[in-house]
Amino acid sequence: MKDVIIGLEVHVQLNKLRSKLFCSCSTQYHDSEPDTHTCPVCLGLPGALPVTNGKAVDNAIKVALALNCNIEEWTMFYRKNYYYPDLVKGFQISQYDYPIATNGSISLETEGGERTIRIKRVHMEEDPGRLVHVGTIDKSKYSLIDYNRSGVALLEVVTEPDLRTPKEARLFLNKLKNILEYLDVFDSSLEGSLRVDANISIAGGKRAEIKNISSYKGVEKALLFEIVRQNNLVRRGVKVVQETRHFDEVRGITISLRTKEGEEDYRYFPEPDLVPITIVDRVDDIKKTLPELPDAKRQRFVLQYGISDNHAKVLISELGLANFFETVATEVDANLSATWIADVLKGELNYRDLDISAFSPGHMVQILQMLKKDTITENGAVQVIRTILDEGGTPLDIVERKGLQPKMGAEASGNITLRVIEENPDAFQDFCKGKNEAMHFLMGQVMKETHGTVDRSTVIELLNKSKKEKLQNASDNHREA
């Protein structure tokens, strides 16, 4: 594959803030009727003035610190002038010169090893309203606008063109999301919380900018599509033109919106209604509030708990999961905890599209303690986890209700198996002849007798042992005869 160069402009909503960037309207609009979280300021009514939400600036500084950026002494807002129906003032209050932070980095673990992706700048801006197109953007007869989102604080993180594959782009976004959630400034589960503009060029050709991709997977898909499209053009000897494209999530393709000639001149100039904000004196205080970040936590988990790096990597991938692990690991064996949380519980959660808040750490501790004391089988433990997720309940109740009680000792389960063999000589005979159905039948009988509290492997072992003995006896008898 030819050299692919990708740079991202990631817009994330600072949606943990209670109010918008320039007014006191609530940001909790996701379950509300359109235009119910608005005021003269975020509707851009004549005469209304913006006032900067100091908390938003603090959150932006937090992010800048976590991304290892240079933080400027002071920062200021500019007006970005363009016309669009979702933009109430005919300009967006954004940043231009003197953004809040520059020159940061994020390190990525890729297939090709550790890579550093440089962050060019981080800046604040206000979110426009939300357009709802009836049908698709290019064929829509009319569009509806909801201004609830208008004025919500956005952070734009701009990378240098350091990404090389669509997969790296997705890894980058996951890492960024991970960091933002650790900082408690971002909730990725909310609709519209993330939008990405991706720039991509191939082998020194002109770049295309794909605007407004609204999912992590979408970014990877759009970029994969773009690589194929641009490669096809090159192969046919057609020049790739510099243009802005739209990603159609449903069809999985990108469509041209406008070419370079149509690019807008945003006529940036300093926002006269806002005064420059000194930030240098806030940085030290904010630094003190910075939480442990994912990379540091991963290292600590390996060192402190002696768990594998792979387990640590899974556990830190969500802050909730990491905290869950630590709560459990202080009560029971850390390695056992890591295995059961990272391998089993996480899988069951993913399968059900749930997050860790669906499971109580106390329950996990109880389950692991039962396993430790050998009072439940591994199968039983998995069943308990699934039941809690599907039906609710506590581990002890479920063990009782489902008859998953104390695992049979080897002796007891051996005796039952022998009894089943004695009581079913024909079936055993068939089993010895290698008939699979007979094995299933005998297993079923043992499980019935033990209420499923023995390991299948133990039963199979016992059956095989009996078979061997029987065959041995038969041959001995034969020899004697």
Next chain:
Amino acid sequence: MNVDGIREMFQNGKSVEELVHSIFDKIEHSKLNAFVTLAKESALEEARRVDKHGAKGMLGGIPIGIKDSISTKGIQTTCCSKILEGYIPPYDAHVIERLKAEGAIIIGKTNMDEFAMGTSTETSCFGPTRNPWDLIRVPGGSSGGSAAAVAGGEVPLALGSDTGGSVRCPASFCGVVGLKPTYGLVSRYGLVAYANSLEQIGPFAGNVKDVALLLDVISGYDPRDSTSVTKKCEYLKELREDVSDVKIGVPGEFFGEGIDEKVEKAVWGGIKALEDRGASYTEISLPHTKYSLAAYYIIAMSEASSNLARFDGLRYGLRLGKDKDWHTTFSEIKAQGFGEEVKRRILLGTYALSAGYYGKYYLKALKVRTLIKRDFESALKDTNVLITPTMPFPAFKIGEKIGEPLALYLADVNTVPINLAGVPSISVPCGFAGKLPIGMQIIGRHFDEATILRTAYAFERGMK
């Protein structure tokens, strides 16, 4: 008509309702076209309320006119532009909240140049306001309706806004007192923006005392305006006739070419009158004055081009018969909704901010602005106030200059440097050219409204 006179009427038994009725009667029969929207119902209701419960607050029962660029809840606010036809704001500007809190009675909205862009109140979509001193002449602008309403005795008080002289110019042409406060003294929350970094809401009245009173009501910190500051004093209390400590600076640049001889003479007469009352004066220089018109128009038009972008008819204001696609519809609304002068300024401002020109025009204008501000700061180190003619000439005839935009821009030569510097300035009547009033401009240090009010007050008392 002044505040003391009205209070006396109330004391003599006249009800607020009677007064308000007579005001509406006068306005409805007026030839001035000073008011464009009347708030009859709410004004009478408020009047009856005051009559019932007594006049409370600093302006209890006092009628006031409001420039149509200031947002008034429930009262149509159009900036005298067709594009805002039918827009009834859901919120009050900060100054309106203050007026209501102090018991003032809002009579209605006054005429102005469309979006405050003008010097004559001729660009209003409601037609021109006439000068009460001579009905064939303009009242000045852009707050011409407010000045004419006060001068014509329709209301004792009015609010205007001043971006480059829009309070002082009509005050001068109509023979009333008008003040442009220091940038930041009065909250701009609710003032429909023309050029944010330059403008302030300012009071009009028939005398200095009433201007001080109205300034007391509207000034002070408002957290909704990031450029707003806390005021230092109550202005009415600071008024006195003594000016023996006042050092006047007279900048030669403001008496230059194009200044009418009678105007020059009247203003010098004013300076001499203040000298007679104990003030001293020296001639000083503000060397960068010659660049101020250019810098002013670049900054004002650039900001305007952005401020006026929001008027697309989508959420409020003008709608045309049939909607087409977004680009066509909003283009047509702008084409039909904005007047010639507004379009001219939007286009020039758009050009000045465009890539490749920003540094050449806007940034350069900001640098000039800094130099002008320094001129004033240094001149006002050794003086307390500066005195100049407010306007180079008295009121001109309606239609006389409207075809020459450049000539009209030049008329702002003495008022725009004040907005660039952000200092306060007041215009007081200082004589006549024939039957036309002449205004004298008294400029002060940042946030020293008290001294310019006192100087104006002493001068006014001397005139009587």
